[in-house]
Amino acid sequence: MFGRQVTPTTVPTDIVVPFRFFDDTPLWKTVILYSMFVFDDVLSPERLRDSLEKLAQRDGWTRLGARLRKNAQGNLEYHVPSEFTEQRRALSYAHTIHGINAADHPVASKIPIPSSRPAVVCDPDDFRELLYPDGGPVSLADYLNRDIPQLGLYIVSFRDKTLVVIYWPHTLMDVLGKKALLDAWTLMLQGREDEIVSPQGGDSDPLADLGKYPTEPHKLASRRLSMFGLAQYGINNVLDLFRAPENRMVCVPGSFIENLRKEAISELVSEGAENTFLTEGDVICAWWTRIATSHLPSNSQRMVVINNAYSLRKCLEADLLPKGAPYASNGTGFINVLLPIHHIFEKPLSYIAAATRSAIQELGSRSQVEAFFAMWRGSSGKIPPFFGNGSMHMITYSNWCKAKLFDVDFSAAIVKPGREDGRLGTPVYIQNNQCGLLLPNAFPIIGKDKDGNFWLSGYMNKGLWGRIEEQLAKA
Known part of the structure; x- marks a missing residue:
């Protein structure tokens, strides 16, 4: 569809959270990340989805389900639904089922195994059809022009393998932020939610003063x-x-x-x-x-x-x-x-x-x-x-x-x-793709x-x- 895209209407009950200073940078705004994990086990999509969605509704983690907007000054901000519903969920989700073994699929059969010596083993872009759900976001504009959560989950099921893909704009988090998410998700999946720790800062910016008080020049x-x-x-x-x-x-x-x-x-x-x-x-x-x-x-x-x-x-x-x-x-x-x-x-x-x-x-x-x-x-x-x-x-x-x-x-x-x-x-295999x-x-x-x-x-x-x-x- 051609023509000007219209930003979704602001929901008055959303909780508005300003972006942290070093999240709202040109570098991070240009990148949407897709991370694919390949398992040799058949995993339950429902358990994975329910536990991750439950985490995204938990105090301290609701930015995962926030909607991305710009304020009157053009600055990015999060609009967190005061309540997540069927119409406005905390997580984007899609699931594809292939009733065959991965080895019999024309693309999944190319997922690499370790080599015995240093070697180029694949082109990660060859797996795009297993990475991107229909309508998956590919730019920050997709988040600004649609009422979708920051975090997405896409699961591809085979008879003998499961591919788990999570995706998000880089403005949300880096790789150790992803680790914190995966650790908390695992605890939720295991029924150990009482052990989950809320991330630093809440709605504030722990790095708000970083770089304001240098005591020496940079050596370069x-x-x-x-x-x-x-x-x-x-x-x-x-x-x-x-x-x-x-x-x-x-x-x-x-x-x-x-x-x-x-x-x-x-x-x-x-x-x-x-x-x-x-x-x-x-x-x-x-x-x-x-x-x-x-x-x-x-x-x-x-x-x-x-x-x-x-x-x-x-x-x-x-x-x-x-x-x-x-x-x-x-x-x-x-x-x-x-x-x-x-x-x-x-x-x-x-x-x-x-x-x-x-x-x-x-x-x-x-x-x-x-x-x-x-x-x-x-x-x-x-x-x-x-x-x-x-x-x-x-x-x-x-x-x-x-x-x-x-x-x-x-x-x-x-x-x-x-x-x-x-x-x-x-x-057994992990790759990262970006848009x-x-x-x-x-x-x-x-x-x-x-x-x-x-x-x-x-x-x-x-x-x-x-x-x-x-x-x-x-x-």
Whole structure:
């Protein structure tokens, strides 16, 4: 249907809740997230739906069922129904039944299994018909122009598998917000609702003062891109926005990463480094940076910026986000590592990993976080600060391992078990798809499965994944 869409009429009895400052940003407003969990068990759609809907009606969690609106000033706000009804439910829901095994379905049969070596295992976009229910939102406008809840649930049932998809606008929450939701949903599913803790802040904004009181300059302040630098970067990369991006999922055995980590630590020890501690995440980012830049001239002086998303929760637990309750919103900042391309290829992997670890330790302190968010708060259009130069090549990582998504336990919803290895009700495969902004060279590290395999995905310009597969074949 063509023509101007009309915003739904305001319901006078709705409870109006203003957006938190760092939820209402251009970055989050451009993204709608769809997260698919694949189970080898047959799960009860009714139990899953009823428990999640019950959670969304619980005090402290009603933002899940809120409707999205703009006020007279053009600012986003939540309109929470004073009472959820059949006409205005707390949850969008759809269920599709396929009376066959997943292996006999033309699309579900392609759901990947772990590989024995680092490998590209699928294109997550191939599963779109299993991800998106009819009429599923694909932009913020869909939420503004329809009277639908923030959170949606879509279940696809096979005779031997169940696919559970949850979807929401990024303005609602980040991955650790999703973890808080999944933890509470699991407790509700298990009948342990008395153990559910309400999220931090209620209708207030726990981060309302973040960035207002910096005590020191940001350590990369001199490398911050001006508006002119951002424009130059945009011009240099504008063609990427018109190229057809390709999405892929990569599986990396945990033993492979552990061997790389031991080797990197050994290199640091032999060099007499003061700090030889490296995490698996440091090593994955270092290794993948080398893989993902393999198409660039190895002797180039051009700068690579490793842009790491990280959670603020640990850093802010002493003041703004005290322990004891989850923060089910957006609590994400960015830590940057700036390296010339030739260093990535000339120096050992330990060099990149150690630079990443050092940046996390230096830029992740409470005072540096305050300085970073002071820049973000004061930026034009609430755009987060970027560092580097107009000709840089940027790679973005979001490591979700701390969310432990593969530990989700939906065993209380099992109708027909499909496993005999003690992992009933836990996902065997997880992927994240998004609508809206598709940043090239942005890689979510989905997590570490029960067998120790790491899974990561991302979009790259058409043709580059073929080169990556060649690199992985040599790994």
